[in-house]
Amino acid sequence: MEGAAIRAVNLGMVYRSGEADLAVFVGLNFEVARGEKLALVGESGAGKSTLLHLLGGLDRPTEGEIYFGQKDICKLSESGLADFRNREVGFVWQIHSLLAEFTALENVMMPLLIRGVRKEAAEPVALARLEEVGLHNRAWHRAGELSGGEQQRVVLARALAGDPQVLLADEPTGSLDYRTGEMIMDLLEDLHRARGLTSIHVTHNLNFAKRADRVLRLDRGSLETAYV
Ligand SMILES: Nc1ncnc2c1ncn2[C@@H]1O[C@H](COP(=O)(O)OP(=O)(O)OP(=O)(O)O)[C@@H](O)[C@H]1O
Numbered sequence: 001m002e003g004a005a006i007r008a009v010n011l012g013m014v015y016r017s018g019e020a021d022l023a024v025f026v027g028l029n030f031e032v033a034r035g036e037k038l039a040l041v042g043e044s045g046a047g048k049s050t051l052l053h054l055l056g057g058l059d060r061p062t063e064g065e066i067y068f069g070q071k072d073i074c075k076l077s078e079s080g081l082a083d084f085r086n087r088e089v090g091f092v093w094q095i096h097s098l099l100a101e102f103t104a105l106e107n108v109m110m111p112l113l114i115r116g117v118r119k120e121a122a123e124p125v126a127l128a129r130l131e132e133v134g135l136h137n138r139a140w141h142r143a144g145e146l147s148g149g150e151q152q153r154v155v156l157a158r159a160l161a162g163d164p165q166v167l168l169a170d171e172p173t174g175s176l177d178y179r180t181g182e183m184i185m186d187l188l189e190d191l192h193r194a195r196g197l198t199s200i201h202v203t204h205n206l207n208f209a210k211r212a213d214r215v216l217r218l219d220r221g222s223l224e225t226a227y228v
Pocket residue numbers: 015016017022024042043044045046047048049050051
């Protein structure tokens with residue numbers, strides 16, 4: 001459909017582990033408009049991370065289709081999917097996703113190096129991203145030596161290193177105190193607007209969810225609009 005950045009059709013995920021199958025959700029249908037800021041809420045275990053992983057091409061659904069524009073990412077080969085992840089989506093997980101022994105700059109450069117950009121070309125881009133998140137003065141600090149809020153800003157800079165259209169964030173403020181969490185939310189919003197991103201973020205915090213254009217709740221396998 002026109003304007004939809006992401007469209008899921010009959011999306012289902014069943015984990016097969018040992019004897020019992022676990023159907024996290026089946027038959028989900030939804031769209032995310034280009035430029036929309038969507039919050040995803042739901043109880044622990046509802047399947048929010050699972051859904052985000054599927055949308056980001058980190059895992060494949062057991063049924064259904066996921067369109068980014070006209071392209072069904074579920075039909076991509078393994079290398080096609082790796083390329084999709086590297087170029088089209090930015091991931092913001094919790095802070096422990098950084099490489100602690102590497103500098104902030106090296107962490108931000110990583111997605112560019114992975115796609116074959118030379119170090120000399122990747123470095124100025126990574127520095128510009130660190131500047132966007134207000135952290136250029138920490139570029140040469142090891143990630144493990146930064147505060148929680150600073151680390152999360154590095155994660156944001158890294159997510160944006162490759163100029164993705166879509167930003168997926170799984171509890172980006174989960175391990176931060178409230179004020180630092182708010183700062184990260186402000187920054188996410190600024191970047192969303194300035195870069196014209198399509199953003200989906202999972203949160204347990206309804207105050208943060210309220211700031212989105214739309215809130216969806218995942219509950220017992222179905223996805224409904226939530227009015228928080
Ligand atoms: N790789 C896996 N193999 C088997 N089951 C899994 C796997 N990953 C997740 N699950 C199960 O799927 C369900 C949904 O998990 P998921 O992590 O998506 O929940 P969530 O909504 O993100 O929860 P939380 O808010 O606690 O992060 C859970 O019951 C979980 O145990």
